[in-house]
Amino acid sequence: MKLKKRKLLIDQHDKYGMWGGKFGGNFVPETLKKPIYDLEILFSKLRNNQKFLAERDKYFKDWVGAPTRFIKLNNLSNHIGGAQIWSKVVSDANGGAHKIYNASVHCLLAKEAGKKFIVGDTGAGYAGKMLSMAAKKFGLKCKIFMGAKDIKRQRPNVVAIKKNGAEVIPVYTGSQTLVDAVSECMRYWVANCDTTAMCVGSTVGPNIFVKICGWSTSQISRELIVQIKDKFGSIPKRLKLYNCVGGGSSSYGFWSEFIRYDKRQVELIGVEAGGPIKSKKHAAPLTYDSKIGVLHGAMQYVNQDKIGQIDETESISAGLDYPGVSPLHCFLKDLKRARYTAASDEQALNAYKLVTKFENLRPSLEPSHAFAVALNEAKGLSKNTIVVVNSCGDAIKDKNILKARLGKNYDKLY
Amino acid sequence: MINYINLAFKKSKKEKRPLLLTYTVAGDSTKQKSLEILRSISKYADICELGFPHNTPIADGGQIQTSAYRAIKNGIKTSDVFKIVKDFKKDKFSTPIILMGYYNLIYQFGENNFLNECKKSGVNGIIVVDLPWPENKKFALKCKRRNICFVQLISPTTSYDRAKKIIKDSHDMIYYISMLSTTGAKLKVSPSEIYKNYSKLKNINPKKNYVVGFGITEKSIKKLNFADGLVVGSAICKEITKSLKYRQNAVTNVSRIVMNLKKLIS
């Protein structure tokens, strides 16, 4: 099992769609084989089609807003007193998070396929919000599946989804969070795949969904590598890229162009959700005890019990509250190309406080997990180490949680 | 070696009727109850499918999900499923049992371990919802070596060429999914449409046994009696839910339904 330097990671799978012979694949009901095959054919054709690429780039530039900023966090760097701390402000993107890339591409594909309907899952509500935005833009009717617990805790995004004319379908099964939303969305697709396109909200699900999502979010690192070379003249000798990992779409997109570098030069650090400090229901399959198993059509590290029932998880951040993780990250972990760790709810909240105290930046609870680990590790590093954190979501959606946990003046410094 | 699934098909063919398959979830509502239900309905059912429940099912509708959650809440383990089969087989050895479920539970148990336990407890066939062809080739071969029927699934979205390949690799029984749906939905296509698709498959290899499932209830079963076999699941799970709600005897209620289903196709 080795990484190929010249091939995108999303394409380094075998004929069964497995990375490293172990992760990914298509563990789906027979009914979905055909729509998945159709999508594979369509995507492989369009990703090499100049007209399609030009269209994508046009939307990314004019509508999503490319490139998002790459900024130095001077005050925070001075306060920490170690490595230089930078951020890629992906939350600049239209809608406020990286989920816009995958949503736009899925809608473009659905349009090409002649579909009139699109459905998607969401946890934090960003994947749903962005899909509803893109669906509206491209004239598709849209349904979003969302756990009942998440509908309550991510209200602002629910309001946005409805404003865009999409229907929000509450899911009451299981823990009523992202894992249940994805299951319900897939079940809906099984019953409606003849008329309806499905967008999986992260680099999870059957192989083709991992690929399309990773291909879409890679926009982040295509921008970043140019911005880094522009600021530093070349890739710095010591570069560390921190990103939160739920399903793994923003982290894969953030790292994609850098995977081929030696890890002693460019280190990739993924931060999962540890959950409340006293809880054992971590949403962190790459960090805490998980086993390889099937979830949502793919082999991956997944939090599950002895016999294979999927665990309930718990995290303050709805976007990271998922028991599985992308096969791409499972592969990167096994290859030791990326390092994975977790931050607790409390550590994420503290990081949020610190970042907003010193900088004009409001990372949502998901990237606050990445900041927690990055700021902690930056302390002990030299000034010529460049730490970059992907601030992949805006905290507006978390205002109720932040108010409840940090007091009503939680953002007074902003 | 006697092949009880084939034998069951031969018997129903002799009686000029489709074979009746029931689906219930192991451990619904308790381990003991599900065994009693199984024993009682096997008076009428020709083959009993027994689901091993999973909490993240991507192809099941509300009724079967409810049954599955009930069983999981009551602590059903994969090893309990084999125990139920073993107990059932003590006095009903010739009624075939087909286990049905999701691959993760087999994977965690270990494929070989799982199949050895199947053999020991008397399981006759296996359906794995999320292990499609050709991914299932290796596993299907392992089944065959142990004289266990691996049931291939075919759906309305399966192309003709693909169906040919699946049928070629299939064992004694093939499961045709009547429509695009999760389990438990209303039949949304006409029986004549199902007949058309069914016949196409049957013609590919008329020697194989084809059963039709999804959306079959007391209302619709008669119109589908062209098939070699018919599967009823959600209607039964729904009856268990109803019986629990009204504090009635699930065993007798469910048996009454299965008796009626049998009458309707006899």
Ligand SMILES: Cc1ncc(COP(=O)(O)O)c(C=O)c1O
């Ligand atoms: C802002 C934000 N960051 C991160 C995530 C986690 O998903 P992923 O790991 O796919 O980026 C989400 C998911 O909803 C999100 O909204």
